[in-house]
Amino acid sequence: MTRPTRQMSRLILAALVGGVLVALGFACSGESDRREGSVTRITAPEDAIDESLMIALSQAKNFHHKARVYMSDGQLPLATTTVRQILAIPFPAGAPEAEDVQLDARAMLAKLLVAQGQVDAAMSIVDEGLAAATRESFFVANLYTVKGEVLQAQAELLVSTGQPADGDRAREVRKQAIVAFDKSIAINEALQKQILEGK
Amino acid sequence: MPGPGAELEQEQRLVEEAQRGNLDAMRPLLERYAPPLYGTVILPRLGDAATAEDVLRDTLATAVEKINRFTWQGKTIYPWLRQIAINKVYDVHRASKRSRRLADALAQELPSETDPEASPDAMMMAEEERTSHRGRIELALGELPDRYRTAIQLRLIEELSREECARRLEVTVGTFDVLLHRAVRAFRKKFGDRADVPDPRP
Amino acid sequence: MTRDDDTPSPMPAPDDVADAAEKARARAFGDLIDKVVAGRPPAAVPADERALLEVATVIRAATRPVELGAARTRSVVEAALATAIERKGGGSRLTDPSLPVAGVVPLARVRARRLAPWFIAGVTSAVAAAAVLVLVLRPAPSRDVEAAPPPVATHLRSRPADALIGVIARAPSLDVAGGATVSRIDTIYADRLAGFRERTLSGATRRRGSPGTKGGGP
The missing domain is CATH 1.20.5 (Single alpha-helices involved in coiled-coils or other helix-helix interfaces)
Structure with missing residues (x-):
């Protein structure tokens, strides 16, 4: 398998070059050690709150407020479009707030879609969000709750056809809804316990 | 060869078996959907074959690991896999400041959200996606000067040799090389400029 | 960093005369494209040309079928399955309640x-x-270099919003859900803004080991 070997060679080369550059940085900063800041720049945490995070959060806030105005006006399609834009905001890579905000947006988006009868679309939004989640959070728990609601809506649609087969299927879907609600409860309980115990 | 209905039933059985704990049941599904995920979802958004393969591997691993979060809705699992792949592509772009501009351009140009009304058949969906990519690329190419557009068309799309391209454009090979280089630079710049255009999608 | 199109400098017109440097870059790029078209993507690409090569690959991938190949497909699938099974077999960190919320990688x-x-x-x-x-x-390192800077305070770091938001109650209606969602994003934004302001207005002082010292510069 040559491709992984080339990839690893590139990584090692990058590490060596990086190591030499860091060394030169230390070497050349001899005089500037007395300047406050040279050590800090090297050791500044990557996860400090920075401008790019604030810009992304600000955009999310604006879109949510805008959607709220549309909802108050009864314009659900416009509210849906607006909330969907939150999912395209470029958050800084790895920022935990990104996942939280996007999961919250997905929950809202799914509810809007269900309100407009687009139940399948709502389920896709929910499933995609749960698949992308990297940790269990209150936002993931909330999305499971919304998943349960979407499944309930699906069950109602099936029952409304009046077909016996659909009625059977509706029963199965309701069971899935209960599983989703239970999952939400379990996540919330576990997280609350962790937070109360101070992690 | 099983019909589409039988194939979907088989897919559902395999997914449910994986959800019961036999993750190996996912193998046939991954082997079926890896090529279109790579060719129509990941590589067109990344542009680098090695990274695309890494992202594909990561996508499939995540799908297997999180198969219990998937809800069967009578449609293929492909849209769900596709969305995982797209999320991972964007993670790669966001982590790389260098490619962020291209990433933003792609975010505008190529669909990220899976259309819930999309074809239930995965291969048709992949073909629709490729057609959609091609349309967007052609739209961007259409905004380039004629000679740039022709250079890209002949070399990158029709894969004619440098010599043949030079002959058709009535220039030397060296001049054609310069033309192609400028053409790709112009395309990249054009694509980047289009990132500033508001997202027309609903 | 490329010398390329991240700068606002005007692009040369198609028929502008190229200088020797541009011709050399163009020839090298042409050689790279030869390899890509032949199905042998180059392993090492100069940083200057990597972005352009990616664009060229995107154009090709979008306009013609791209094959992964049966052998590569099998290899990727096997590796993915092995990774997933290893992750799950090692205990799902996502469902282990003993793991701290902020500790997930x-x-x-x-x-x-x-x-x-x-x-x-x-x-x-x-x-x-x-x-x-x-x-x-x-020379011998100074005391400043040896002293490790104190860790950055939690409220100045990007972190999960769970502790701030708490359990999200189920909303009885769409309207209540909308209001609650707005309230949550407002809370997260305000909290992070406070941290951002503190971090930027106080400068890097608090990240160093010497309280009361001023910002950098001779």
Whole structure:
């Protein structure tokens, strides 16, 4: 398998070059050690709150407020479009707030879609969000709750056809809804316990 | 060869078996959907074959690991896999400041959200996606000067040799090389400029 | 960093005369495209040309079928299955309630772990090389360098919003859900803004070991 070997060679080369550059940085900063800041720049945490995070959060806030105005006006399609834009905001890579905000947006988006009868679309939004989640959070728990609601809506649609087969299927879907609600409860309980115990 | 209905039933059985704990049941599904995920979802958004393969591997691993979060809705699992792949592509772009501009351009140009009304058949969906990519690329190419557009068309799309391209454009090979280089630079710049255009999608 | 199109400098017109440097770059790019078209993507690409090569690959991938190949497909699938089974077999960190909320590693770092042995080998070599250079080129390190800066306070860091938001109650209606969602994003934004302001207005002072010192510069 040559491709992984080339990839690893590139990584090692990058590490060596990086190591030499860091060394030169230390070497050349001899005089500037007395300047406050040279050590800090090297050791500044990557996860400090920075401008790019604030810009992304600000955009999310604006879109949510805008959607709220549309909802108050009864314009659900416009509210849906607006909330969907939150999912395209470029958050800084790895920022935990990104996942939280996007999961919250997905929950809202799914509810809007269900309100407009687009139940399948709502389920896709929910499933995609749960698949992308990297940790269990209150936002993931909330999305499971919304998943349960979407499944309930699906069950109602099936029952409304009046077909016996659909009625059977509706029963199965309701069971899935209960599983989703239970999952939400379990996540919330576990997280609350962790937070109360101070992690 | 099983019909589409039988194939979907088989897919559902395999997914449910994986959800019961036999993750190996996912193998046939991954082997079926890896090529279109790579060719129509990941590589067109990344542009680098090695990274695309890494992202594909990561996508499939995540799908297997999180198969219990998937809800069967009578449609293929492909849209769900596709969305995982797209999320991972964007993670790669966001982590790389260098490619962020291209990433933003792609975010505008190529669909990220899976259309819930999309074809239930995965291969048709992949073909629709490729057609959609091609349309967007052609739209961007259409905004380039004629000679740039022709250079890209002949070399990158029709894969004619440098010599043949030079002959058709009535220039030397060296001049054609310069033309192609400028053409790709112009395309990249054009694509980047289009990132500033508001997202027309609903 | 490329010399390329991240700058606002005007693009040359198609028929402008190219200088020797541009011709050389164009020839090198042409050679790279030869390899890509032949199905042999180059392993090492100069940084200047990597972005353009990616664009060229995107154009090709969008306009013609791209094959992964049966052997590569099998290899990728096997590797993916092995990774997933290893992750799940090691105990799902996502459902283990004993794990702290903030302790989960982002996906980018999970990926990096797979390459850890090679990366560790590379970094070890780099650290050894760095140590030699430091010893050769520098006088005895000053006290400032030896003293580790204190960790950055939690409220100044990007972090999960769980502790701030708490359990999200189920909303009885769409309207209530909308209001609650707005309230949550407002809360997160306000909290992070406070941290951002503190961090930027106070400068880097609080990240160093010497309280009361002013910002950098001679």
